[in-house]
Amino acid sequence: MTSSPIIEPLSAAFPPVVQSQIDRPIVHRRSWLTTIAPAYLGVFVWVPFLDPLGTVDQGSAGLLSPFLSALLALIAGYLLLYDRPARLGWSSGERLPVVASASLGTEGAEWIAGVLFGLFGLVWCAVSIYFSVKLILLGLISWNLIDAAGVLRGNFGGLPLESPLFLVCVAFWTFIITAANGLRLVSVIAALLKVYAPVAALLLILAAAWAWAHVVPDGTLTSRPATAALIEPRIFQLVFGYFAFAGLIGVEWGAAVRERRDVRIGGWLGILAAGAVTVLSALVLGASDPGVSKMAGGLDWIPARGSFQGALFRGIGATAGGKAAGLLLLLFGVAALAPACYGSAIYTSRFRAHWPVLQKRAGVCLGCGLIFVLAATALAARLETIFTISGALFAPVAGVMTAESLLSRGRWTGVRAGWRLPGVSAWSLGVLIGLAPVMEGLTGSTRLGSIQPAALYAYLAAAIVYGAASLLGPNAPAVAIARAERSGDA
Numbered sequence: 135m136t137s138s139p140i141i142e143p144l145s146a147a148f149p150p151v152v153q154s155q156i157d158r159p160i161v162h163r164r165s166w167l168t169t170i171a172p173a174y175l176g177v178f179v180w181v182p183f184l185d186p187l188g189t190v191d192q193g194s195a196g197l198l199s200p201f202l203s204a205l206l207a208l209i210a211g212y213l214l215l216y217d218r219p220a221r222l223g224w225s226s227g228e229r230l231p232v233v234a235s236a237s238l239g240t241e242g243a244e245w246i247a248g249v250l251f252g253l254f255g256l257v258w259c260a261v262s263i264y265f266s267v268k269l270i271l272l273g274l275i276s277w278n279l280i281d282a283a284g285v286l287r288g289n290f291g292g293l294p295l296e297s298p299l300f301l302v303c304v305a306f307w308t309f310i311i312t313a314a315n316g317l318r319l320v321s322v323i324a325a326l327l328k329v330y331a332p333v334a335a336l337l338l339i340l341a342a343a344w345a346w347a348h349v350v351p352d353g354t355l356t357s358r359p360a361t362a363a364l365i366e367p368r369i370f371q372l373v374f375g376y377f378a379f380a381g382l383i384g385v386e387w388g389a390a391v392r393e394r395r396d397v398r399i400g401g402w403l404g405i406l407a408a409g410a411v412t413v414l415s416a417l418v419l420g421a422s423d424p425g426v427s428k429m430a431g432g433l434d435w436i437p438a439r440g441s442f443q444g445a446l447f448r449g450i451g452a453t454a455g456g457k458a459a460g461l462l463l464l465l466f467g468v469a470a471l472a473p474a475c476y477g478s479a480i481y482t483s484r485f486r487a488h489w490p491v492l493q494k495r496a497g498v499c500l501g502c503g504l505i506f507v508l509a510a511t512a513l514a515a516r517l518e519t520i521f522t523i524s525g526a527l528f529a530p531v532a533g534v535m536t537a538e539s540l541l542s543r544g545r546w547t548g549v550r551a552g553w554r555l556p557g558v559s560a561w562s563l564g565v566l567i568g569l570a571p572v573m574e575g576l577t578g579s580t581r582l583g584s585i586q587p588a589a590l591y592a593y594l595a596a597a598i599v600y601g602a603a604s605l606l607g608p609n610a611p612a613v614a615i616a617r618a619e620r621s622g623d624a
Contacts, residue, residue, distance in 0.1 A: 148549070151248030152240045154487035155229040160389040170220075170387045170400025175408045176331040177380045179338060181442055181470040182265045184412060186517045188420015188440030190368045197417050203366040204417075207373035207587075208409040212401050214593055215374075215381030215529065218536040218544075220397045223388030226546035230385045234531060236547045237538040237600065238561065239554030244488070246531060246561060247382070252484025254379060254527065255477035256501060257520065259311065260508035262474035264515060265443075266467045267303040272447050273463030276456040293511045304509045308502050311474050334469040335412065341450060341462055342415035345422035348453040367586035371571075372518060373413070375525025375589040377405075382528050385535075419445035424452055519572060525589025526568025530561045533596030541604055551613050556603035560596040568592030 148156065177183070187204065222233050230251070235243040274280045280299070288295045296304070388397050420440040443463070451459035481501055486493045492500065508514040534557045538547065570585040585591060 148240050148551075149244035149248070149488075150490075151244050151252075151484055151487045152231045152235055152549075154483070155231045155248075158229065160227060160229065160386060163390060163392040166391055166396035166400030166403075169390045170384075170396065171404040171408075172331055173383075173387055174380070174400070174404030175335060176472050177377075178405070178409045178412045179331055179334045179469060180262075180473060181269065181466050182261050182517055183376050184338075184416035185265070185442040186372060187369070187413060187416045188423070188442070188445070190366065190372060190518075197414075197421060199364055199366055200369045200417055201414055202364060203369035204373045204413040205410055206365060207370040207377075208406055208413070210370075210590065211374055211377040211381055211409075212405045214536065214590075215378055215532045216384040216401055216405060217397070218539040219382060219532055220384035220388030220401065221394070221544060222535060222539055222546050223385035224391060224394055224397050225544065227389050228385075228546075229389065230382060232549060233385050233546060234535060235549045235554075237534040237550075237554060237557040238531075239550050239552045239557065241553045242558045242561075246527075246558075248484050249488050250527060251379075251382070252481045252488075254524065255480030255484070256504055257508065257514075258379065258477035259474045259481065259501075260505045260514040261517070261520065262471055262477065263304055263307045263311065263505060264509040264512075266307060266470040266474070267300060267509070269443055269463045269467030269470060271300065271303070272443060273460040273467060276447060276451055276460030276463060278456070287512070290511070293513075296510055296512060301506075301510055304506060307471070307474075308505050308509075311471070311478050312498055312502055314475065314478075330469060331472070334466065335408065337462060337465060338412060338415045338419075341446065342418040344454060345419050345445065345449055349422060371525065371587035371589055372521055373409075374587055375521040375529070375568075378525045378528040378532065378589060381532060416442055419449065422449040424448055522571050522588065523569070525587075526565050526572070526592055529568060529589045529593040530564025530596035533564060533593040534560050534600040537597040537601040537604070541601065547609075549613050556600050556607065560600035560603065563599055564592035564596030567595050 187200065190200065219233070222236075223230075226233055231243045231247040234247040238246055271280065271285050275282050275285070284299050285297050287297065384401075387400070391397060391400065419442060423439050423441070423445040446459055446462050446466070450462060478501070482497065485501075486497055489497075491497075514520075537560075538557075567585065568588045568591070570588050
């Protein structure tokens with residue numbers, strides 16, 4: 135542990151989210167084996183992350199190019215989004231909003247690493263529930279327990295609207311997740327998922343091995359030609375943008391481990407090794423998808439050829455049979471719920487701290503309502519857009535924190551009060567750059583869509599601007615932290 139930073143004794147009333155995180159220090163430090171590694175294994179075995187990998191530029195690329203692109207994104211995610219922020223968490227023993235206040239100020243951290251981060255936790259929860267329901271229903275269809283016609287989408291005000299059966303399932307899982315959070319069972323569920331994540335990873339590897347050995351009659355794995363480009367920016371963007379949100383949580387995982395080397399080892403195994411294996415498995419599965427559905431008239435409900443769920447439903451279903459495909463779909467449907475628990479907890483802690491009125495039924499109703507709308511209208515299925523927004527919002531946060539860490543030689547410089555202009559300005563510039571692909575759809579400008587990988591450019595822009603502004607301007611002093619007496623390891 136490094137020594138605590140020198141601070142000025144200044145009386146400061148911190149914003150509510152920052153103060154609530156100060157009052158909830160991470161005091162139980164453990165090995166990487168029970169913290170970082172299983173946490174990030176769960177991140178990379180998550181179906182919504184694996185699902186779109188095989189659909190990007192599908193038909194024009196073999197396995198080598200997308201795998202190298204994803205592997206490069208994993209390495210960049212480890213070095214840029216995870217490593218320095220996690221080290222700051224380890225050296226400070228503090229949670230994300232507190233650590234981020236050194237570069238964003240307490241007000242900036244309140245809204246960016248607090249409220250905005252909590253809101254995106256709710257989006258993650260909606261994505262988890264949406265894909266869990268979809269996989270489970272696909273599994274039941276594979277077992278011929280429900281009719282495919284019962285899941286076909288309708289239309290409401292120009293937006294797709296899922297079937298009544300789907301909506302009932304979404305409402306049920308939303309209630310279960312909310313109840314688990316309200317009864318403080320998230321830690322119990324998290325412990326169970328740490329055991330289940332390796333099982334899901336093993337199932338993924340076995341499914342990919344089966345797909346490789348049992349190619350469907352059209353020979354998908356061998357007939358796809360290699361692309362001329364070795365690195366595909368959209369694949370890099372997909373992986374890097376997705377990991378931006380989870381990478382920032384590395385601050386709190388870093389604060390939860392005993393030794394600095396735990397940060398490195400946990401990242402090597404949980405991010406680099408687990409990420410490489412799961413990405414390769416997903417790509418193999420996606421390449422084995424025959425693209426021919428058993429669902430008459432239901433092609434709008436199953437994603438494009440090469441998707442993870444399509445590969446299980448169509449590819450495994452064609453070679454191993456509907457019973458095996460249904461079992462895998464049901465098991466991965468349960469695994470898809472993992473981030474829903476974490477996302478719900480993040481939303482609850484941030485929003486209830488910032489708006490005390492949400493501490494009772496109002497907060498529950500707001501959260502459940504937003505989750506239901508995102509899932510019911512299939513907005514939660516627009517993964518490439520969601521991952522782009524994730525990269526745009528949170529890669530710049532990692533950028534300014536990394537620049538702060540480099541300038542301070544890895545030492546956390548303490549809490550800075552108010553709005554820290556260099557950090558907030560650098561973050562804002564990064565957001566504008568990162569949102570360029572989304573703005574292409576709104577403006578119709580093809581130039582904006584060519585800014586790829588946008589999340590990486592957003593990170594670099596934020597880091598460079600913050601570093602330059604900090605070197606040229608005066609640094610605001612850190613302020614004293616007033617908290618209740620802490621116990622255990624700091």
